[in-house]
Amino acid sequence: MNTVEPIRSTEIIAAIKRDLKERSYRDYGLFITGINSALRISDIVKLQVLHMKKPELYIRTTKTGKEIFLPISDYLRRELRPLMEGRGDHEYLFLSRQRKKKEGLRKSIDRSVAYRLLNRIGKKYGLERIGCHTLRKTFAYHHWKKNKNTAILKNLLGHQDESHLLRYIGIIQDDINSSMKGWHL
Numbered sequence: 247m248n249t250v251e252p253i254r255s256t257e258i259i260a261a262i263k264r265d266l267k268e269r270s271y272r273d274y275g276l277f278i279t280g281i282n283s284a285l286r287i288s289d290i291v292k293l294q295v296l297h298m299k300k301p302e303l304y305i306r307t308t309k310t311g312k313e314i315f316l317p318i319s320d321y322l323r324r325e326l327r328p329l330m331e332g333r334g335d336h337e338y339l340f341l342s343r344q345r346k347k348k349e350g351l352r353k354s355i356d357r358s359v360a361y362r363l364l365n366r367i368g369k370k371y372g373l374e375r376i377g378c379h380t381l382r383k384t385f386a387y388h389h390w391k392k393n394k395n396t397a398i399l400k401n402l403l404g405h406q407d408e409s410h411l412l413r414y415i416g417i418i419q420d421d422i423n424s425s426m427k428g429w430h431l
Contacts (some may be wrong), residue, residue: 250377252387252416253281258371259384265370273363275329276340276355280381281388282322284314284402287378291354296335298326310404386415 253259259281266274279290288308297303303316329339338354360378368376382403390399396408405411412418 248377249375250380250383251373251375251419252383253373253376253380254387254416254420256388258373262367262371266367271328272340272355275326276360276363277367277381278322278325279339281384282319283316284382284385284389285316286382287357287360290381291338291340291356291360293339294335295330295333295337295339298323298330298339299335312404316402383415386411387417390415390417 253262262277263274266277276290279285279293280287283290283303285303286307286309289305292308293303293305297305298318301318303318304313306313326339338352340355341352342355342359344353357378364376364378364380368374373380386399386403389402390396390412393399396411399415400406400408400411403411403414405414409418
């Protein structure tokens with residue numbers, strides 16, 4: 247699997263948000279949830295309406311099985327409100343077009359749908375190293391840029407080592423790129 251990068255440009259993020267909001271509110275909601283939380287895509291696609299009604303999210307993660315407790319911003323809750331209106335608490339936020347056979351209930355999208363969405367975004371905006379993990383890395387990159395607090399970010403992401411964290415979110419690569427700009431002997 248190829249390494250993906252965060253979306254570093256806030257201008258590109260704003261353009262993507264505008265495009266997605268016009269095209270598909272579900273896709274817009276998925277994107278903003280990813281870039282405004284520390285969640286992996288496998289946890290985002292399983293979010294239910296009830297999760298976003300509370301001031302904090304409390305779930306067991308799919309990958310690690312760890313329980314996480316994550317505050318949900320007023321911005322994210324407000325932006326997701328249209329996806330929650332008229333739905334029961336146990337319905338998924340990001341619905342698939344497919345229905346479960348017995349109950350007739352709609353399933354959540356899966357990571358392949360999210361990947362195709364991000365792949366389209368990447369092509370449109372010239373983002374070459376993009377994938378499902380890009381959303382989580384974008385959150386982490388901008389969180390670090392704003393707060394410069396590796397202790398909090400390590401805790402949010404479940405990372406143990408600061409140097410690994412900085413490499414994971416692309417800060418080390420930024421530093422390498424910056425050090426090589428205009429370099430010559």
